[in-house]
Amino acid sequence: MESFQEKSEIIKVEQLTDDVIRLTLHSQAIAKATLPGQFVMIKVSGGHDPLLRRPFSLHRTDGKETVQILYKVLGRGTKILSEFCAGQKLDIVGPLGHGFTIKKDKPTCLVGGGMGIAPLLFLADTMLNSLEPQNIIVLLGAQTKAELEPLAGGFEKLGLVVETATDDGSLGHHGFVIDLMDKFETDPSREMYACGPYPMMRAVARKSEILGWNCQVSLETMMACGLAACLGCAYPRKYGSGYVHVCKDGPVFDSEEVLWL
Amino acid sequence: MALVKPDLQVDIGNLHLQNPVMTASGTFGYGEEFASIVDLSRLGAIVVKGISVVPRVGNSPPRVAETACGMLNAIGLENVGVERFVSEKLPYLRNVNVPVVVNILGDTTEEYQDLASQLNDIPEVAAIEVNISCPNVKKGGVAFGTDPEMAQTVTRTVRENCSKPIIVKLSPNVTDITVIAKAVEDAGADAVSLINTILGMAINTGRRRPVLANVVGGLSGPAIKPIALRMVWQAANAVNIPIVGIGGICSAQDAVEFLLAGASAIQVGTANFINPRVTEEVIDGIREYLIGQKMESVQECIGALKV
Ligand SMILES: Cc1cc2nc3c(=O)[nH]c(=O)nc-3n(C[C@H](O)[C@H](O)[C@H](O)COP(=O)(O)OP(=O)(O)OC[C@H]3O[C@@H](n4cnc5c(N)ncnc54)[C@H](O)[C@@H]3O)c2cc1C
Ligand SMILES: Cc1cc2nc3c(=O)[nH]c(=O)nc-3n(C[C@H](O)[C@H](O)[C@H](O)COP(=O)(O)O)c2cc1C
Ligand code: FES
Numbered sequence: 001m002e003s004f005q006e007k008s009e010i011i012k013v014e015q016l017t018d019d020v021i022r023l024t025l026h027s028q029a030i031a032k033a034t035l036p037g038q039f040v041m042i043k044v045s046g047g048h049d050p051l052l053r054r055p056f057s058l059h060r061t062d063g064k065e066t067v068q069i070l071y072k073v074l075g076r077g078t079k080i081l082s083e084f085c086a087g088q089k090l091d092i093v094g095p096l097g098h099g100f101t102i103k104k105d106k107p108t109c110l111v112g113g114g115m116g117i118a119p120l121l122f123l124a125d126t127m128l129n130s131l132e133p134q135n136i137i138v139l140l141g142a143q144t145k146a147e148l149e150p151l152a153g154g155f156e157k158l159g160l161v162v163e164t165a166t167d168d169g170s171l172g173h174h175g176f177v178i179d180l181m182d183k184f185e186t187d188p189s190r191e192m193y194a195c196g197p198y199p200m201m202r203a204v205a206r207k208s209e210i211l212g213w214n215c216q217v218s219l220e221t222m223m224a225c226g227l228a229a230c231l232g233c234a235y236p237r238k239y240g241s242g243y244v245h246v247c248k249d250g251p252v253f254d255s256e257e258v259l260w261l
Numbered sequence: 262m263a264l265v266k267p268d269l270q271v272d273i274g275n276l277h278l279q280n281p282v283m284t285a286s287g288t289f290g291y292g293e294e295f296a297s298i299v300d301l302s303r304l305g306a307i308v309v310k311g312i313s314v315v316p317r318v319g320n321s322p323p324r325v326a327e328t329a330c331g332m333l334n335a336i337g338l339e340n341v342g343v344e345r346f347v348s349e350k351l352p353y354l355r356n357v358n359v360p361v362v363v364n365i366l367g368d369t370t371e372e373y374q375d376l377a378s379q380l381n382d383i384p385e386v387a388a389i390e391v392n393i394s395c396p397n398v399k400k401g402g403v404a405f406g407t408d409p410e411m412a413q414t415v416t417r418t419v420r421e422n423c424s425k426p427i428i429v430k431l432s433p434n435v436t437d438i439t440v441i442a443k444a445v446e447d448a449g450a451d452a453v454s455l456i457n458t459i460l461g462m463a464i465n466t467g468r469r470r471p472v473l474a475n476v477v478g479g480l481s482g483p484a485i486k487p488i489a490l491r492m493v494w495q496a497a498n499a500v501n502i503p504i505v506g507i508g509g510i511c512s513a514q515d516a517v518e519f520l521l522a523g524a525s526a527i528q529v530g531t532a533n534f535i536n537p538r539v540t541e542e543v544i545d546g547i548r549e550y551l552i553g554q555k556m557e558s559v560q561e562c563i564g565a566l567k568v
Contacts, residue, residue: 002297005537043535048330048483048511051535093298093537224325224332225534229290231310231336232325242318243339 037099113196141177274451285530331484360387406432497523513546
């Protein structure tokens with residue numbers, strides 16, 4: 001797989017909520033090469049502190065010139081990133097990792113939580129090349145309506161029906177996004193594509209196992225390089241001893257491949 | 262006749278390098294990982310991830326943590342083992358046309374011996390770098406590199422089983438680096454490389470737990486550069502064999518500091534994670550520095566520190 005290191009110009013900064021930002025970056029090389037589920041490593045500091053790049057999923061691409069990332073301001077790195085304006089340049093490396101495998105013609109269910117929704121929009125957009133919209137179910141969850149609404153909007157614009165859940169009940173189902181799977185239980189087998197916080201990924205993996213559905217999950221670990229060089233992003237395998245490496249073997253895995261802790 | 266370009270070539274014992282910039286073990290995979298970003302053929306040498314006799318799965322995660330201007334790692338020497346290294350990783354490197362330095366590690370002197378003799382027969386291996394920062398399981402887990410006698414024994418064993426250039430990679434976790442440097446020089450090392458990571462630790466206060474599953478880990482990156490530079494300077498004044506400087510090098514400026522302190526070559530480690538193209542930038546920057554200083558060869562710069 002080919003990756004690039006580029007100084008990408010920021011074309012647009014959109015503040016979706018108090019702490020959720022969507023960045024549009026100019027990057028021909030990455031836009032042309034990337035597949036859904038892959039990520040980029042962004043250098044946020046011009047100096048040595050914070051030292052490491054930060055990983056972000058590709059949220060969207062026009063396939064030609066631009067890519068988007070969607071992120072939440074959490075700690076120092078993302079705080080610094082949030083201070084960048086349109087016109088400035090960011091040092092980015094990508095596309096990296098192994099993304100989702102689209103199963104053509106197979107009914108599908110996308111499950112996303114919080115910032116895990118970011119790569120699912122790119123996935124949904126790509127899927128529509130080979131799947132009818134009515135075969136795609138989209139289940140999204142977040143803490144509040146304020147956070148979820150702008151994210152769900154992207155899927156609706158693609159003509160997809162979105163079911164929502166929020167922690168505080170301000171939009172859709174009051175509770176876990178996983179609860180939304182219940183009413184599809186009697187459906188014929190669907191391919192699951194999931195990205196979100198770890199407990200949610202584990203719950204989706206368990207549910208899929210019970211239903212006998214195949215499930216692809218995107219995992220996060222601490223990453224120093226994103227390039228398969230440091231071996232820092234280890235996550236235990238289900239079978240045999242040893243670890244998978246999230247930046248190279250993943251971030252997307254078959255839920256049967258990894259050990260759920 | 263004035264040279265158009267300053268001459269960057271250096272020799273580390275019998276190992277000839279087109280320039281003094283190598284990659285540090287464990288930070289550049291097996292080379293291939295960087296091939297789409299770095300022109301590998303420009304490098305002085307590629308030092309691969311440490312190899313053991315049998316494959317190792319490594320430590321439980323979390324294995325890495327960010328610290329001020331640095332990072333901690335406790336990878337646990339995960340590697341594919343010498344057999345798979347030779348059959349799966351080396352063939353790619355054969356075509357790169359840059360010297361391949363194989364970093365080796367073991368739990369016992371016998372394992373180092375085994376690795377040295379196996380690699381001695383492989384033409385694509387240009388040199389061996391001996392990581393002596395590993396615990397000696399027969400001596401209660403004390404690192405080979407922290408005891409002059411153990412360091413000497415390992416070096417002698419590798420020397421007796423291998424005719425290729427041998428670089429012994431020193432651990433900084435010692436009171437006096439010159440004692441160890443002299444010990445391995447006496448045992449037949451062609452060169453020493455230093456420093457490996459400095460033992461460190463980080464704590465998550467909210468969880469009241471260590472950040473790394475292994476509790477402690479090796480500190481690397483710009484944070485350790487002053488310590489590394491000091492140790493290279495001390496070692497350079499203590500031994501007559503060439504020195505390879507390592508520790509926090511992120512720019513040509515950093516690299517030149519090590520050359521001035523007495524290193525004949527340098528390795529770039531953690532900086533590869535932050536700026537994958539850094540090695541090429543360091544090579545170009547050293548050349549510019551030499552031009553600026555009106556030096557015709559990098560040799561003029563090595564150990565040229567005025568004190
Ligand atoms: C493959 C992958 C894709 C991701 N995609 C997105 C995305 O699309 N949108 C989004 O908002 N977030 C995403 N993340 C998470 C994002 O990388 C972290 O939120 C970000 O690194 C936090 O940086 P910080 O300096 O602000 O926080 P810090 O103060 O450093 O830490 C806050 C939290 O982020 C985690 N973190 C910090 N650095 C890293 C790192 N280098 N790798 C992994 N985790 C880290 C820490 O463990 C901690 O829990 C992704 C992570 C991975 C591994
Ligand atoms: C993730 C990681 C893995 C490493 N693995 C090895 C290894 O296998 N063998 C070894 O001799 N040194 C290893 N090192 C040490 C580096 O080669 C180097 O000596 C050290 O990181 C200091 O240089 P730096 O500050 O430029 O990174 C590793 C360092 C890091 C950060
Ligand atoms: S993050 Fe370095 S190997 Fe995966």
